[in-house]
Amino acid sequence: MEKEKLKFVIVGHIDHGKSTLIGRLLFDTNSIPEGKIEEIKHLCESLGKDIEFGYIMDHLEEERDQGITIDTAQTFFNTKKRDYVIIDAPGHVEFLKNMISGASQAEAAVLIVDAEEGVKEQTKRHAYILGMLGLAQVIVVINKMDLVDHSQERFETVKKELIQFLSEINIKPSYIIPISAKQGDFIANKSLKMDWYNGLTVLEALGTFRIKENANDKPLRFVIQDIYNFDKRIIAGRVESGTIREGDEIKVLPSGENTRVKSVEEFLKEVTEAEAGKSTGITTEDKLFIDRGDVIVHDSDQPVVTDLIKANLFWMDKIPYKNGTSVWFRCATQEVPCDIEKINRVINSSTLELIAEDALEIRNREVAEVMIRTNKPVVVENFNKIEELGRFVLGKDDTIAGGIITELE
Amino acid sequence: MSVEYGEIKIPIDLIKKIEERVKETEFESVDEYATFVLEEVVKDDDEEIEEVFSEEDEDKVKERLRALGYLD
Amino acid sequence: MIVVLAIDALEHTLVEGFNCKNLMQEFHGKTDISEFSEPRTMVLWSSFMTGKNMEEEVMALGDEGMWHTKFDIKNTFFDQFKDPKIIDLPGFNYIREQHDKERILLKQFFDAQSEDEKKSIRTEYNNHAFEHHRKIKQEFIDALNEDYDFLLGYFSIADVIGHLNFGNRAMMKMIYKDMDEIAETIKNNYIVLSDHGMDKIGMFGDHSNYGFWSSSVKDFGNPKITDFAEIIKENQQVK
Structure with a gap:
């Protein structure tokens, strides 16, 4: 069976460590192709420095570029519990456009802030986008704790500043986590360097987030495309969410008239129901006035x-x-x-x-x-x-x- | 790494045609069918591009490096 | 101290693409090297330090001989300074054993017949260049803390690695970011200058026909590489 999948986006100031965090998440979950890490480590050593996780994404993109790209700008990793997709937001323009048009739907967000630099204008703008898109599952990570001696005091200062701003735009982060993406503190593993923090790691926090509800489990929304009069009167449409079944009590909106599903019609098939995503036809007990654009729902949960x-x-x-x-x-x-x-x-x-x-x-x-x-x-x-x-x-x-x-x- | 999936957009008419065709094959779905076809196409391309181009590139760069005085 | 960060083959589009802020500084742009028949490293740096187009003179030494060009300090603008420090500059004190070996390995790479052989030569070539880079980097950073009135550090890494690996963008990014970090350590005003940039040919790199400059002080527009002798001299008088 396919594991469930959570899509999230990482936002924040460009220099606050986004790519290092992504690299670290991939590394700590063993999601990097064999040999890649050694190659990056070797190159870093060649330049006289320790491995930098920020380069992992560049090297993976390099691989992608060499194949034919059906570019989805998505990066994947998984834990025992579920799969994760990091939706890349190369520029705000694409990100906003994709989020609003539905090309990519993030279900959660990680807002990253540099412990040393604190909240910047760009941090605020990105937070504002999250608010605008109505993303409710938000983790704030205060990164580069290694540069401020893992100081609890510094963490509390940045946290306070951020919470104040976020509350103004109605965002209530689910978690605020002190991390060092560079050193791997509180990403996948807890760290003794910050023994004053006893909350969740980033992965644990992501693990508590809800996956977008399956469209089948949501209330019924059957949108009407057309009406056909053959030997019977077939109301054709698409089930956007929920399930429509033979015998269901239904309401037609916007008129508000009630009737009952007499049959679910599918070409050359005997069926009694149609679930989300299906284009299908139904017949009704009563002959109501129904037109293209109308929406059929159950009484229990109405739009x-x-x-x-x-x-x-x-x-x-x-x-x-x-x-x-x-x-x-x-x-x-x-x-x-x-x-x-x-x-x-x-x-x-x-x-x-x-x-x-x-x-x-x-x-x-x-x-x-x-x-x-x-x-x-x-x-x-x-x-x-x-x-x-x-x-x-x-x-x-x-x-x-x-x-x-x-x-x- | 597990297999990763993304979305692509292709015309609805084409999807309908594939749906018809899938019924006559042992493919389970349009996705599976399309993936197979694309893999085949990409596989051929990769083989060809890699070989031909890199030798061409090598000759080109050799010539350039010679002009710049590196190879004598 | 006046500092020049001389970087071989630093490509304008990549400096911008990788957002190397310390290499870009406040003002940056391309240099005009259209007066030269080809963007040859030795010709360009020689012209830089003498303030004159040295193409004819350097080319007269032949393809092999030109790599051993050595101008006397009297013929260069470095002479204006009391205590200048120049590191590994082509045409001045280019470290011969190091760079001769680069060209030997380059030749071996193209002569090699099998893929495996090529791969192993490339590894040796890259390692050789990186090892030298680490040494030069250390020497440059140490010199920044000394009392020289002029310091020029020449870095060949982007060119040497670029010739066989320019198609590997991730690798080039790491090198550009490293150069950017080196620039970040300079506390004085400095000029970044390259002889030429680089174009991609598949996995390889070819010299592009313009160089790169940057400054924190002034917009130089589209200068020639021979203009910098004068620019730097003026800069010295201002101080």
Whole structure:
């Protein structure tokens, strides 16, 4: 059976030891191909120094470059318990775009801070992204403890400064761990050098994090693609989450009418249910008015039906959005006109600098926190609950922005 | 290291065609089928590129090093 | 003390690509070496120290002979200083046994027939270059703590290793980062200068047709390598 897999991202100031931490995680979990470590060690010694774990990623990338690359920018390691994927964030632009568009979904994050240098502007910006993406499983590591004599006092000072900032942006880290990625303290192994710390190691802490729930286990969301009238009336759609079964009591949104599943239809097959990810058809007991874009759910757990959505957008069109312009809102099979009612703040996705608050436009590659008003109610979810209905795009002829829903009325 | 997986995007139409084809084969899934085909393609490429190119490169660099005065 | 970090084959695009802050300093750019028919190491450093284009003179010594070029200090701008220290500079006090052996191994590498033989020669070649690098590094760092009024450290590692390994980006990065750390130890104002850069040919490296410079004081624009004798002299007068 395939082991479960947790995807996480490591963020923080560029010089605070991200690549050394990645190298150390790979090394301590024996995830480096045989011979590679010896090669790196030899080169370091050739240059007259001890092995530097920060070079491990470079050497692995070198290997990748030599093969044909289907580049996923992902690095893997595993523990007995589960597999891990470190999603590489080479630049903020790609990272934000991938996270928002769903190309790569991190379920957890490690924020790295240098014990000597403390919290920097870049640390804050990266933390802000985590908040914006709604990542709730966060570990803070205070790195390079070896450079501050493993001082508890220094650790507490940096910790205090960081917690204060994080609380302002509503991030509550699950763990704050003093580490030395260089020397391997509290990554996979505990260390006597910091006997004042008796919490978890980074690997132990990652081990406590939840894997994203399997879409089958989530509430039912069956989005309608089309209606076919053959000898019977087949409602075709895609099960985005949950499972739909023959005999289920169902509700059609946004109308709110109830009925029951008479049959689940699959071409040339006898079935009684369809699970997440499946495109299928159903027939219903009652003949209701159903249209493309409607969502069928169970009564027990319903999505939100609203025309006002708070979201974070990644703008990817050369033409900027001007306040008041009408564009298409597309979520699953729903498509309605909308406009951005308010642009709360706009951020440069490359430098992560705040460009404007209460802005009048959003330009290419900018990230914006916005309020969207749709022309009629849509069926949506908070991104962190059911991402299939929490992710949307804005478009004219083509897609002009990707977004995730962060708050609903 | 265990086998690692990533995602690639290919046109839906192509996936549908592969789905059809998979039914007539002993492959279990589209993923398995696509992996096999890609492996075959990449395998050939690797062999060819490595051999031909490195000799060509070597001749080229030899000539350059000679021009720069290193090899006499 | 005026310090020059002379790095053979330091490639502009890699210094930027690897974000080597201490090599880049506040101002950096490419040098213009288009007046030379080929970017030859010995020709370029000779032209640097004399402040004149020395191509004809050096080339007249022949492909083998040119490697043993030795200019008298009177013909160089080093003469302006009371107590200069120059380490291993081509055309001045280039350490002959060391660099002759590099070229012998290079030749053996290309003459070798089998892959195994090539591999073992390359290992020997690399180790030989690294061993020398460690010595030069130590000598340079020690000299930084002495009372010289001018210090020039010449580092050949990026060129020597680059010729047979430039396609190995990870390896080159380690070398560039090491050079960056060496630059970090310099407490005075310093100039970083290379004769030429490097282009990739598969796994190998070829000289590129521009060099690299950097300074913490001034933007030199797109200078010629022969301009530096004057630039450094002026710098001395300012002090």
